[in-house]
Amino acid sequence: MVGPLGYNVGGWYGSPVMVFGNRPIEPPNLAELSEKDVMNVLAMMRKEFNVDEERTYLMGHSMGGAGTLFLGSKYPSNWTALAAIAPAAFLMLEKREDYLTKIRDANLPVMVVQGGKDSAVPAEYTHRWIDTIKELGMEHMYIEFPEGDHGTVISDGMPDIFRFFADHIKTGTE
Numbered sequence: 001m002v003g004p005l006g007y008n009v010g011g012w013y014g015s016p017v018m019v020f021g022n023r024p025i026e027p028p029n030l031a032e033l034s035e036k037d038v039m040n041v042l043a044m045m046r047k048e049f050n051v052d053e054e055r056t057y058l059m060g061h062s063m064g065g066a067g068t069l070f071l072g073s074k075y076p077s078n079w080t081a082l083a084a085i086a087p088a089a090f091l092m093l094e095k096r097e098d099y100l101t102k103i104r105d106a107n108l109p110v111m112v113v114q115g116g117k118d119s120a121v122p123a124e125y126t127h128r129w130i131d132t133i134k135e136l137g138m139e140h141m142y143i144e145f146p147e148g149d150h151g152t153v154i155s156d157g158m159p160d161i162f163r164f165f166a167d168h169i170k171t172g173t174e
Contacts, residue, residue: 013038013060013067014074016091038071042078054170059083059161061154062121066092069129073099076106081168083111083161086121086153093125096132109139111164113157115148 012018014035017025027033045051058079060068065087072082082103092099103110110133114126123144133140141164145156 011037012063013071015066015070015089018063018088018091034067035071035074038067039075055080055165057081057083057165057168059085060087061085062088062150065089065121069099069103072108072110073102076102076108079108080170081109081111081165083113083157083164085113085157085161086115086118086150087112087126087129088121089129090125093128096129097136100129100132100136100138104136104138107139109141109164109168111141111143111161113153113161114142114144115150115153115156116144116146117148118150118153120150 011030011034014031017031019025042056056079058068058072059082060066062085065084066089068082068084069087069089069092072079089096100110112126112130112133114121114123116123126144130140130142133142141160143157143160145153148156
């Protein structure tokens, strides 16, 4: 499993960079560098370890959840399944159908975990992603923890995420 790492903690892992306040994006190609960082780590893992190509999953939380959807759509052949936890994919929302269509066309199953009381990534935004996933007829699982907040959904969702990943293995027929 490779989790998005990113060029720095504000890198948004290839997805559009969300800026808080009026500070400039530094460096200006931060999203590109973050994307390259994740893909470089994947290449290093494949080179240095015995990686099972039939069980390579991408998962991220918040900024990493947005990156998971972004990188999952851009490099779908690299992954077996995706899991986005409270995905802060606000700047991707308008084009969510484009991102999700690429994921669907690659037959990538998607799991999304969300907290009902998340104030950083309100559930209403995630519901829009889930509605589009359903409209596109994608294989997916959605779990919302009604009392979950932005942090608690990580540990609450992990057992289900690992079961979801375990249930999905590439068969070589794709």
